[in-house]
Amino acid sequence: MSADMSARELFAARGLDVPMAAIARHAGVGVATLYRRFPTRESLITEVFADQLAACLAAVYDGLADPDPWRGFCAAIRTLCDLQALDRGFTAAFTAAFPGAVDLDAQRDRAMGAFAELAQRAKDAGQLRADFAPDDLLLLLKACGGLTAGPAETALAASRRLTAYLLHAFRADPGRPPEPLPPRAPPFAMTPLTR
Amino acid sequence: MSADMSARELFAARGLDVPMAAIARHAGVGVATLYRRFPTRESLITEVFADQLAACLAAVYDGLADPDPWRGFCAAIRTLCDLQALDRGFTAAFTAAFPGAVDLDAQRDRAMGAFAELAQRAKDAGQLRADFAPDDLLLLLKACGGLTAGPAETALAASRRLTAYLLHAFRADPGRPPEPLPPRAPPFAMTPLTR
Numbered sequence: 001m002s003a004d005m006s007a008r009e010l011f012a013a014r015g016l017d018v019p020m021a022a023i024a025r026h027a028g029v030g031v032a033t034l035y036r037r038f039p040t041r042e043s044l045i046t047e048v049f050a051d052q053l054a055a056c057l058a059a060v061y062d063g064l065a066d067p068d069p070w071r072g073f074c075a076a077i078r079t080l081c082d083l084q085a086l087d088r089g090f091t092a093a094f095t096a097a098f099p100g101a102v103d104l105d106a107q108r109d110r111a112m113g114a115f116a117e118l119a120q121r122a123k124d125a126g127q128l129r130a131d132f133a134p135d136d137l138l139l140l141l142k143a144c145g146g147l148t149a150g151p152a153e154t155a156l157a158a159s160r161r162l163t164a165y166l167l168h169a170f171r172a173d174p175g176r177p178p179e180p181l182p183p184r185a186p187p188f189a190m191t192p193l194t195r
Numbered sequence: 196m197s198a199d200m201s202a203r204e205l206f207a208a209r210g211l212d213v214p215m216a217a218i219a220r221h222a223g224v225g226v227a228t229l230y231r232r233f234p235t236r237e238s239l240i241t242e243v244f245a246d247q248l249a250a251c252l253a254a255v256y257d258g259l260a261d262p263d264p265w266r267g268f269c270a271a272i273r274t275l276c277d278l279q280a281l282d283r284g285f286t287a288a289f290t291a292a293f294p295g296a297v298d299l300d301a302q303r304d305r306a307m308g309a310f311a312e313l314a315q316r317a318k319d320a321g322q323l324r325a326d327f328a329p330d331d332l333l334l335l336l337k338a339c340g341g342l343t344a345g346p347a348e349t350a351l352a353a354s355r356r357l358t359a360y361l362l363h364a365f366r367a368d369p370g371r372p373p374e375p376l377p378p379r380a381p382p383f384a385m386t387p388l389t390r
Contacts, residue, residue, distance in 0.1 A: 136356070139342070143357055146341025147334070160377040161331070162338055169364035182355040 003027045003034055008048050012087045016045065046104055052090055053107045056080060060114040070127035073118050074167050077140065078160075084144045085159035086152055112137075129172045131181050140166055198222040198229055203243050207282040211240065241299055247285055248302045251275060255309040265322035268313050269362050272335065273355075279339045280354035281347055307332075324367045326376050335361055 006027035010018040020041060024034040038044035059079035066072030084090045115137055122128035140163070147158040201222035205213045215236060219229040233239035254274035261267030279285045310332055317323035335358070342353040 136360075139353055139357055142341045142344075142353070143338035144341065146337045146339065149337075157378065158334055158337070162334055164376050165331075165361055165364040169360040173368075181359050183352065 003029060003037060004044065004047050007044050011045070011048060012090075020044075049104065050107075052083070052087070053104060053111065055083060057107060057111045057114065059083070060111055060118060063118045064114060064121070069118075069122040069125040070171075073122040073128060076115065076118060077137070077167060078163060080137070080141065081144050081159050081163045082156065084141050085148065085156045090141075123172075127172055128170055132170055136170075198224060198232060199239070199242050202239050206240070206243060207285075215239075244285075244299065245302075247278070247282070248299060248306065250278060252302060252306045252309065254278070255306055255313060258313045259309060259316070264313075264317040264320040265366075268317040268323060271310065271313060272332070272362065273358060275332070275336065276339050276354050276358045277351065279336050280343065280351045285336075318367075322367055323365055327365055331365075 003023065007018075007023045010023055010026055020034060021031050023044070024031045027034065034044075038047070059076050062079075063072035063076030066075065112134065116134040119128060119132060119134050123130055123132070144159045144162060147162065148155045198218065202213075202218045205218055205221055215229060216226050218239070219226045222229070229239075233242070254271050257274075258267035258271030261270065307329065311329040314323060314327060314329050318325055318327070339354045339357060342357065343350045
């Protein structure tokens with residue numbers, strides 16, 4: 001198996017902390033060979049998660065393409081949560097700082113910008129509560145990240161149930177305005193990838 | 196510092212995986228001394244989390260003592276989520292199997308039984324949606340567990356915002372019944388403490 005596919009599998013199963021040596025072993029190559037191709041853990045993560053971030057961006061753009069703002073908003077969130085439930089490394093990568101990876105950072109910013117647009121469109125249509133903050137998406141993704149222990153189908157079922165509850169909570173209800181929310185958390189610090 | 200206080204601190208900051216050697220070091224005792232007092236990791240965790248489970252049980256009983264079922268339900272959930280946000284070991288311990296700790300297992304069963312009663316009371320009053328499952332409490336606690344990275348005040352703020360969204364989602368709304376929920380996840384496997 002290629003090194004980046006091996007890394008992909010191990011990141012998904014065990015998160016981003018997997019040692020480089022374990023990745024090399026899984027790929028059937030020497031550690032030196034792995035380091036020649038990916039001089040830093042970041043460079044490997046960058047390669048592995050380019051696809052993930054692209055999938056994430058695509059989910060948000062698909063949402064924007066839906067003529068119904070609320071349906072588009074919900075579909076994007078459901079897709080992102082499924083990605084997260086099936087892949088332990090996803091939220092970690094999405095919320096990680098990529099100091100050496102300008103392209104990935106730019107792509108994440110693009111995804112967050114498009115998501116903010118999606119949320120605004122649903123607010124303008126009176127379908128999304130006004131106090132929803134675009135970075136509540138990270139709150140939701142990190143919460144789904146708390147459900148990833150155990151087999152994939154358990155994580156997926158748990159994540160879908162949590163997501164259904166939250167989409168209901170996000171919905172504007174002109175008939176009965178919701179309790180005011182506590183203030184947003186200070187932004188989650190971007191996690192340095194190496195430590 | 197005593198060994199159980201040291202363990203308490205390290206479990207809270209780093210979760211239940213902390214090596215026994217690190218606990219001994221933090222307590223300023225030898226590993227052999229630690230093992231003499233706590234022959235297994237489980238026996239140490241049992242001692243450390245007896246207080247936590249008692250606090251949890253008290254939160255649920257306080258909820259039951261409130262004459263307003265919905266207010267009691269919300270207060271219990273808020274307290275449990277705060278406990279979780281401030282203590283990374285809490286949900287891990289709450290959802291862990293304690294094979295050697297009959298008392299702790301019994302106490303957790305008592306807490307879950309009392310919580311089910313609290314939920315039923317709020318359903319009977321028409322305040323809690325009928326498809327809420329008592330083990331959605333574990334879903335919520337595990338989701339809050341996904342928010343514990345970073346400083347305690349960030350975790351607490353994030354957890355409170357998530358909890359506020361979810362309490363809104365749990366509320367029965369006779370005017371507009373919510374979308375049906377996806378089925379409950381298969382029960383989270385009780386995590387073996389030793390591995």
